Amino acid sequence: MKRPALxxxxxxxxxxxxxxxxxxxxxxxxxxxxxxxxAEFRSRSLPVFHILRVHxxxxxxxxxxxxxxxxxxxxxxxxxxxxxxIHELAPLEGEYILTKTRMSAFIGTELGLMLGNLGVTNLVVxxxxxxxxxxxxxxxGIAYNYPVVLVxxxxxxxxxxxxxxxxxxxxxxxxxxxxxxxxxxxxDAR
Amino acid sequence: MKRPALxxxxxxxxxxxxxxxxxxxxxxxxxxxxxxxxAEFRSRSLPVFHILRVHxxxxxxxxxxxxxxxxxxxxxxxxxxxxxxIHELAPLEGEYILTKTRMSAFIGTELGLMLGNLGVTNLVVxxxxxxxxxxxxxxxGIAYNYPVVLVxxxxxxxxxxxxxxxxxxxxxxxxxxxxxxxxxxxxDAR
Numbered sequence: 001m002k003r004p005a006l007x008x009x010x011x012x013x014x015x016x017x018x019x020x021x022x023x024x025x026x027x028x029x030x031x032x033x034x035x036x037x038x039a040e041f042r043s044r045s046l047p048v049f050h051i052l053r054v055h056x057x058x059x060x061x062x063x064x065x066x067x068x069x070x071x072x073x074x075x076x077x078x079x080x081x082x083x084x085x086i087h088e089l090a091p092l093e094g095e096y097i098l099t100k101t102r103m104s105a106f107i108g109t110e111l112g113l114m115l116g117n118l119g120v121t122n123l124v125v126x127x128x129x130x131x132x133x134x135x136x137x138x139x140x141g142i143a144y145n146y147p148v149v150l151v152x153x154x155x156x157x158x159x160x161x162x163x164x165x166x167x168x169x170x171x172x173x174x175x176x177x178x179x180x181x182x183x184x185x186x187x188d189a190r
Numbered sequence: 191m192k193r194p195a196l197x198x199x200x201x202x203x204x205x206x207x208x209x210x211x212x213x214x215x216x217x218x219x220x221x222x223x224x225x226x227x228x229a230e231f232r233s234r235s236l237p238v239f240h241i242l243r244v245h246x247x248x249x250x251x252x253x254x255x256x257x258x259x260x261x262x263x264x265x266x267x268x269x270x271x272x273x274x275x276i277h278e279l280a281p282l283e284g285e286y287i288l289t290k291t292r293m294s295a296f297i298g299t300e301l302g303l304m305l306g307n308l309g310v311t312n313l314v315v316x317x318x319x320x321x322x323x324x325x326x327x328x329x330x331g332i333a334y335n336y337p338v339v340l341v342x343x344x345x346x347x348x349x350x351x352x353x354x355x356x357x358x359x360x361x362x363x364x365x366x367x368x369x370x371x372x373x374x375x376x377x378d379a380r
Contacts, residue, residue: 063333063335064332064335064336065363066364102333104329104333107333131359131362132359139294140297142253142254143253143294143326147255162355162358162359165356166355168352169321169322173322174255
């Protein structure tokens, strides 16, 4: 790959930690896999984006389907520990933090502009959760002409069945599905 | 519903007719259901969008994942009968025809602008195929704050299993899943 960028999506306390109301069941087991993926990008000094859902406390930027939920139980509120990246994946200096208010990391964000600025040629995606923020970002990446690699075991959903059904659909449109262990070889392939 | 618009997606000869290389297996059985949905919108003089994939003959507007396929086997080429809407769903005067080059009807099109112009408050979606053009359009509709109704039996995919897995994911984010027979009551609900 010429110049891949890593997108780590929504690995925030409100979506990962035990006991949080919006916890994604499959989020815990992916942490060590994302750490391995991140280490490969860091060792090659390739661009890393930590992509986070962050909302204003008044909920004015929450999508229509979640406004009622947000009123009852605010989540990923700017400035709270719930909105923070989990400490296991803390960003290093030089890595990009990008906040979003929708599922796709391309909607209402500077992601597309920054990928252009940085000369990125390929996207590697991981995080949570597979049918929503992961899949919308992957499909938008394809729409904007970036070949996408999805790291299967570094991506989690509410259930394994939902995860697998979405992996199949992404594979069907030409997304490359790999494991964290495969990644070094893929990054080094020319 | 205050002012719903109907989006009929990709019901073109190249994707529907027997023997066409890119035919979607589930496209035939949805035709009478889409006719029923269309009749409900027409009888109420509500906005109807016929949304079509249309490509330039040189393929310069084809997404990265399909460029090789398009070179081998061009599809939905502007001006060909393959790109035309199937005759069973021929547009009437006053209905909108909108062409796209990506899966989502919101990417690179005037759809978002026109929905605003027309004062549309809700989207009703049908056509082909469920995991790709349907789902990306539905998720983008939600992202842009339109409550979405998906007409299950007027929407088709390559297999029933893929269709159902995608219906479940859409229902999980708050998309209203209905049948063509339900639609009159839903359109008239205040």
